Structures are given as structure tokens and as C-alpha cells.
Amino acid sequence: MSARTFTLRVPATSANIGPGFDVVGLSLSLYLTLVVSESSRSPGASYVPPKLRYTGEGAAEVPLDAYKNLTTRVALYLLRCHDIRSFPSGLTIDVHNEIPFGRGLGSSGAAVIAGVLLGNELGRLNLPHERLLDFALMVERHPDNVTAALVGGFVGSYLRELDSAATEAASVPLSEVLPEYPPDAGEDWGLNPPVPPLGIGHFVRFAWSESIKAVAIIPRFELSTATAREVLPTHYSRKDLVFNLQRLAVLTTALGQSPPDPELIYEAMKDRIHQPYRKALIPGLPEVTSSITPTTHPGLLGICLSGAGPTILALATHGFDAIADDARAIFKEKGVEIDWKLLTVVGGCSVEST
Numbered sequence: 001m002s003a004r005t006f007t008l009r010v011p012a013t014s015a016n017i018g019p020g021f022d023v024v025g026l027s028l029s030l031y032l033t034l035v036v037s038e039s040s041r042s043p044g045a046s047y048v049p050p051k052l053r054y055t056g057e058g059a060a061e062v063p064l065d066a067y068k069n070l071t072t073r074v075a076l077y078l079l080r081c082h083d084i085r086s087f088p089s090g091l092t093i094d095v096h097n098e099i100p101f102g103r104g105l106g107s108s109g110a111a112v113i114a115g116v117l118l119g120n121e122l123g124r125l126n127l128p129h130e131r132l133l134d135f136a137l138m139v140e141r142h143p144d145n146v147t148a149a150l151v152g153g154f155v156g157s158y159l160r161e162l163d164s165a166a167t168e169a170a171s172v173p174l175s176e177v178l179p180e181y182p183p184d185a186g187e188d189w190g191l192n193p194p195v196p197p198l199g200i201g202h203f204v205r206f207a208w209s210e211s212i213k214a215v216a217i218i219p220r221f222e223l224s225t226a227t228a229r230e231v232l233p234t235h236y237s238r239k240d241l242v243f244n245l246q247r248l249a250v251l252t253t254a255l256g257q258s259p260p261d262p263e264l265i266y267e268a269m270k271d272r273i274h275q276p277y278r279k280a281l282i283p284g285l286p287e288v289t290s291s292i293t294p295t296t297h298p299g300l301l302g303i304c305l306s307g308a309g310p311t312i313l314a315l316a317t318h319g320f321d322a323i324a325d326d327a328r329a330i331f332k333e334k335g336v337e338i339d340w341k342l343l344t345v346v347g348g349c350s351v352e353s354t
Helices: 070-080 107-122 128-140 143-151 164-171 225-230 236-252 262-268 276-280 286-292 320-333
Strands: 004-017 020-038 051-058 092-097 152-161 199-204 213-219 300-305 311-316 338-343 348-354
Touching: 004 107, 004 143, 004 320, 020 143, 020 213, 020 236, 020 338, 051 262, 070 107, 070 128, 092 143, 107 128, 107 143, 128 143, 143 152, 213 320, 225 276, 225 338, 236 262, 262 300, 276 286, 276 300, 286 300, 286 311, 286 320, 311 320
Parallel strands: 051 092
Antiparallel strands: 004 020, 004 348, 020 092, 020 152, 152 199, 213 311, 213 338, 300 311
């Protein structure tokens, strides 16, 4: 096999955007970047296992073993579903990550999408985005983050659950899709993983006004998605469901209008499905989302929890510093320090030869 180098870039994402719990997502201008180098291999040469190097967010905690790292495990899953037993010999992967871990900005979704892209490139499979999404959804069962990371922009998505193939795919344990590799794992271990059926997930892009930026207010503590889901109820009232559905129906159009309407969007970004139940996990959340408004902060359009949190996302056209400074003061009263970043809504993943 001839030598080549290519670069993968996958954006951060924010899911839910207020009322769109597990439904909508945004791709944002922080990136997980992989520079991948394949060496030429002489016939009969000894196999050289992959080498991973990692810098940026999470560098101290990310596994550098290709059989333990999430991105490379996903890549190997995709390869083995196409009868390719192992990574190419002498593979080197340099990773740089700008996406904070455990903050509600889609770090795991980005890692999964990087994995399906990596497998697709290494196997020279030329799979379309729709098929790559099938593989991503076998690992990440909620479509909002992975879809936004894959295709970019402001995206709505759903899982097909009514036919037998999709139901069977959803019931496959994650431990069968991405098994825990033992220390001595090699190309003969964990073969024949479950192949996803076609068309598990479906999506549509909504319009997005270019004047809208995202202020990501990032508390300096992690909150796992699993913990944030544990506090949610199993049943909701009809009143709360209708409240969210009404606002989501408005929001998906309102964020694409120019100029955007602060009064319309602020109300449309309210939620009764997940944010009220997660406030105990995020000191300062109720105060920030209720006291920072379009009236008090000109330029603000709406404010919500980003994904499972603890990051808060403020959508605005101007006045970014004032929004962030006042959010910082509120969090500081609760004993929480924050960082903040001004982000734009961007296109999805990319693959470039270098």
C-alpha cells in the first residue's frame, strides 16, 4: 500500500437548543482534528500497530491504545463490518482536540464521527454520509449530536424505530458493537460485529441566520450525559409536551429569519422537558437563564443549556462580552468559575488529503 497523509476535522456540537430535546443540534466552531499518516508497506514486512498522539483538551486522560481509544475503536468497527480485519501497518494518528470533555459540547459525538470517517478513509470505502450516520448511530444512539457533527449547520433528526430491522439494531448492546478489547487483543479478536441496517437515522437542515453567533458559557466542571439523564422523569404531562412542541415548531424557522426576532426566539427557546430537572446539577443555571434576557442584554436572542450541560449557550447578534461577563458574575456567586467562547455555526466534518 502506498504512503499517504490526510486530515479529518469534526466540529463541536450543541444539542437540544431549548425545546428540541434529542431532536435538534448545531455544529460549532471548535474542532477535533486528526492528521493521519499511512506508511508504505513492503510485502512480507512485520505488522506495526497504530501509533496515537494527542494534544489539547483531554490529552491527559485519553487512551492512546488503538483498541481502547473511542475514535479508533469506532474506525475498527466500521472496517470489520467491511471484512477488513485490522488497521494498516505503520499507521500514525496525530489528534488535536479543542472540544472540552463532559461540558455538553458534543465531545463524544465528535469522536464517534471522527471514527467513522477514519474507518471510511482507511478502508477506501467511499460510503455516503447517510451510511456513515448508520454506523455512528450504532455507537451513539441519540442522533442530534452526531448528525450535526457529520453534516453541519442547524439540523433536525430522528431515528427510524417502526420496522423490524431498525428495532433489532437499536436492541444490540453497545458491548457487542464496541467490545472491551483485552490487553492482548489483535486482528483475530472481536471479528464479525453487528452490521447496521440501512437508514437508521434521518435528518433535515434548517436555515440559519448568519448574523447569529453562539456564546458558550463553560463552567469549569464536567457533567456526564449519563448523570444528566438519570435526573429526567420517565413520563411527562401533556401540558409540558405541548409547551415544547409549540416552541420547537416556531424555533426551527425563527432562527433562519433575517433579521432575527429576539422576542420570538427568547420565548421559543424555553423548555420544560430537561432543563428544569437538571438545575440541581448546575449551580447558577436558573439564575443565568432567567436574568439574562433580550431586555437586559441587547443583542441576546435566546439562552439555554447546551446538550446535557453544564455549558450554557446564548444565541446573540451582538453584546457578547456583556452576556458573558454577567453570566460569569452569577456563576461566581455560586462558587463556579467559567470560561467562555464566541462561536459560529459551521459546516460539518471534512476530509482533506495533505
